[in-house]
Amino acid sequence: MHTFFTFITLMTSLTSVDLDTSQYSVKVDISRVSKDDLKPYIKLQRATNFLAGAMIFLKSNVLLRNKLTFDDIKPRLLGHWGTCPAINLIYAHCTRIIKSQNQRMLLVTGPGHGAPANLANLYLEGSLSKFYPQYSLTEKGLFNLIRGFSWPGGFPSHTNSELPGQIHEGGELGYALAVSFGAALDNPNLVVTCIVGDGEAETGPTATAWHAIKYLDPVTSGAVLPILNLNGFKISERTIFGCMSDDELVALFTGYGYQCRIVGVNLQDVQQDMAASMEWAIETIHTIQEKARSGNPIYKPRWPMIVLRTPKGWTGPKEAHGKRIEGTFHAHQVPLPKANTDKEELELLEQWLHSYKLDELFSENSLPKKDVTDVFPEDDYKLGMIADSYNGYKPLDLPDWKDFGVSDANASPMKISGKFLASVIERNPQTFRIFCPDELMSNKLDAVFGVTGRAFEWDKDVFSKNGRIIEILSEHTCQGLLQGYTLTGRTALFPSYEAFLGIVTTMVIQYAKFVKMGKETKWRSDIASLNYIETSTLWRQEHNGFSHQVPGFINSLINLKSDMIRIYLPPDANCMVSTLRHCLRSKNYINLMISSKHETAVWLNPEEAETHCRAGVSIWKSYSSDHGRHPHVVLVGCGVETTFEVLAAAAMLRKDCPNLKVRVVNVTDLMVLGFDHPHALSTTEFASVFGDQQPIIFNFHGYNSVIKGLTFERNNVPDRMSIHGYKEEGTTTTPFRMLTANGCSRFDIAIDALQRVAPNDDVDIDVHTLITSYRHQIREHEKYISQHGEDPAHFSERPNF
CATH class of the missing domain: 3.40.50.970 (Thiamin diphosphate (ThDP)-binding fold, Pyr/PP domains)
Incomplete structure (x- = not known):
């Protein structure tokens, strides 16, 4: 172990940071931050913790002006309290850095269902009211916020695109970190702070996303500051990362390429520690960027990250019914789940919410006090108003x-x-x-x-x-x-x-x-x-x-x-x-x-291709009998290889059965087939392309179910359409055998076409003979590849019309 940490110390020397071998974390002097300077940010956290708790529980009496009753509690208690205090702590310290350093920052919140914390901060900083006037900093706005959370028509319990400042859907876990790195690319002045929950950190996507620092060029891109929040529990079990020791965590993240600072070992100093650690992280980021931008880049720079250890549901109810809540999985979701029916839990809820000293946070008219709202930076720098999160895009300059x-x-x-x-x-x-x-x-x-x-x-x-x-x-x-x-x-x-x-x-x-x-x-x-x-x-x-x-x-x-x-x-x-x-x-x-990476036939010149792609589907007249007029059967290709086979079938039938009139259609925009899509063909348009009575032989790139689902509402189409597609028949074989195994080859299309048009006086005399011949050729092909190990060359040759 001693040798390992000597190695770590040497590796981090590029940014002149030593390791504190007493806790295996980057050493930061926390006394650099005045405790007095932190008081407004600690008060902000009291306010946001209260609001987060109130949002989960209260539908009325939102500032507890009267004694709580069951009628004040929401009938459905939704939301996740356990992660909220840590999010509020991080949000406050991000705000402090933004304000003190004019640092452009985006906050990505990974822990699931942590929206009460985000909403509380967005409300107090004024971002909610900027985009949603009903959440103004007034008594009515406060009521709307608290009652509206997880209420019909209100904000959901996880972050989503309705929340200002968000670029991440907080439903399925695991994606926050990779999304954060995507935001930092080509954004040289932006720091993306990403909160990664320790449950989320167990997912495969997060496990690989830690490596994304290896793709950030500090000259042209911004930075990501990951903060791993270890509160130790998932819904009902401990987390993997929560059970790792400090030295194990440092070993892991040093191997990934980070400098790791562990915060929260001593909760008495957690505010000062977090403030100093945030300053260290931003200074380290700027050092790496300045060296690179001055032409002296550090090879394998070690970017900072923070591991924040806080109890699950910190500052919330300590216990209920003789069972611990804070610091256990009982705090993960709703810590007092029977507060709307159980007297003991109702009293505990009231004591808990009052513990934040509401009279110090809100005035008589329910406005947040000035020293709470004064901590936030100018509007353009607020986490909920950062333009990168909602201003849209500049279209590309594209060549012809x-x-x-x-x-x-x-x-x-x-x-x-x-x-x-x-x-x-x-x-x-x-x-x-x-x-x-x-x-x-x-x-x-x-x-x-x-x-x-x-x-x-x-x-x-x-x-x-x-x-x-x-x-x-x-x-x-x-x-x-x-x-x-x-x-x-x-x-x-x-x-x-x-x-x-x-x-x-x-x-x-x-x-x-x-x-x-x-x-x-x-x-x-x-x-x-x-x-x-x-x-x-x-x-x-x-x-x-x-x-x-x-x-x-x-x-x-x-x-x-x-x-x-x-x-x-x-x-x-x-x-x-x-x-x-x-x-x-x-x-x-x-x-x-x-599409295909292999060389294949070019069917349309650029002008024809543009017209075809604009329409999404068209009759290919030059490959059809009599330019596609009055067909007996409509052959449809959708996909590179399957279209090739349709055209090969059309050419083969033209030669072998000249009395059969074939219309060749290609679909390039799949969604023209359905009803419920902006590109969908009208009934009249559909009939003009696919006919209104003729059999349709559809050769599709993928599973048959796709075409069935798109066309089942089309009048009389399911009855006259035969779909060929991939049917889970595959192995190590040849390209053409893949087609015959799934019934998508030219022979299969031609056989189906002949069977579907019979009886027909124009072609009946040839049907049985041709079907027998085509089936024979499929069997002969199987024999050929068994002997030669490859397809005959003529199967890849362009059909001759």
Whole structure:
């Protein structure tokens, strides 16, 4: 142990900080802070602790002017008291630093359901009344705040987009830290203080997000100050981090790359200790930044973090019914859960709330006293009014995508997209980034490396070079960075293997809820869309096997609010780049683009691609019989490989069964198919493309259930539509065998078309012979790949029309 801490001391010497070997924490002289100077901030905490408790319990008599009765207590007691005192302490000390140093700061609150603490501070600093006049600093405003919490139509118990200053949905745990780092990127004067609860710290996303400091360039980006709040308990069990000793915590976070300061070992000095530790943290951040910005960057700088030890539910009820509350899991949620029916708990509640000395906090007319509100900085610096959290975004300067269009017979959609993205980076050197789980080269987007590099401050070859690409093998961290970057006014892209984007499904759902509420919150401005590219798709993951053949992210998005979701499956390179430009200039959406990294046929020239993508669906006349007029059957492709097979089937049927009239349709905007979407086709438009009586053979990139769900309300469509899609048949095989195994090959489409049009005098004479022939060719293909280990070359050749 002695050798280890000698090593730590040497590693931290770059910023001239020694370790206190008596408690294994960075040494800070807490006497540097005057106790008298802290009195207003301690008083602020008394006020916010009272308000947080009152919000959870009271519906009337909100300042306890009269003796509490059961009628004063809310019928449903909701909220989490246990985390509130620590949030209030941190908020007060952030406020002190902001005011004393004019430091721009954003506060991200990770602990679940800690909104009472945030609301209490936002109310007293005037941020609530700025955006919500009904919460003015008046008797009525105070009543509205306390009664309205977790009341129908009021604020929920967790942070969300309705709360000023927030860029984080406080529902599912684990994302606060990664979101904080995303906000700090390209924001050089901003410090993002992130409160991480010790329950939240047990999650996988948080575990990896600690490493995000390794991607912060101190020249161009701001900083994140993580504060790990150890109160020791979850809902009914101790936390992992709460059971770790100080030396174990320092060992862990030093290994991650931090300088760790532990606060709260002595609660008698916790206020002075916290104030001094915050000053140390900000000074350390500024030192690292100043060295880098003066041309003398520190390699592997050790950024500060604070571990704050406070009892669960600190300052709340000590015990009830003979059981301890403060410092146990009983304080986690509602510490007196029967206060509306149990006399003992009602009396304890009254004693507890009175312990904050309300007459010293509020005047006779229920206004907060001046010495409480005077602690806050000017409006532009208040945590609830920081412009980065709600001012929206500056649209990107985008090149004309047609400059990157191709006229070749074949091209890789991703390679062409990479060239377009390189130009986007050049034009937007501070407002656009790509977050990717180590797959940019594999996904053929490597043209961007001609104009930028990777950001990785722990790599000697690239540190301090402001690379615009962050690659980390954690989809959760990429998603958190994407969210924080977008919500603070910038634009980004998240490309991934299709099989693994589903890892962040619940994060995307949480984000979608945040944005949905944000769009309904008048004071929030528009933000850029979240942009995803799925490539290395299931149809060309035949070499990696069954585990890599997963198109389910579409299914997850399809159920979200329809006016937020856009799902595109551009069929070729020109359509892909057109779609990409559209998505990068859109706002408030979640855009999913699905395409291929492999060379594939280019079906439409740039002008045709633009027209097609604008419509979202169109009849491909040049690939149809008689330009698509009066068809016997409609063949629909949606997706790169599945569209290729539809066109191959159309060409094959034209040759083998010339009397069969085939209309070829491509869907690039998936949402045109449904009813409940802004892009949805009207009934008349739908019939003009898909016919009103003809059989529809739909060859889809993903699961059949997606198309069934979108079209089931379309009049007579379910009866005449046959859907081909991925049906969980996969293994290590060849690309074409993946298609035949799932019934999506040209032969399967042609067989289905012939079966669906019969009986028909024009084609009946050929139906049985052709179906038998096509089934035979499927079996012969299986024999061929068993012998040769690859598909015959002609299966990848462009169909001849």
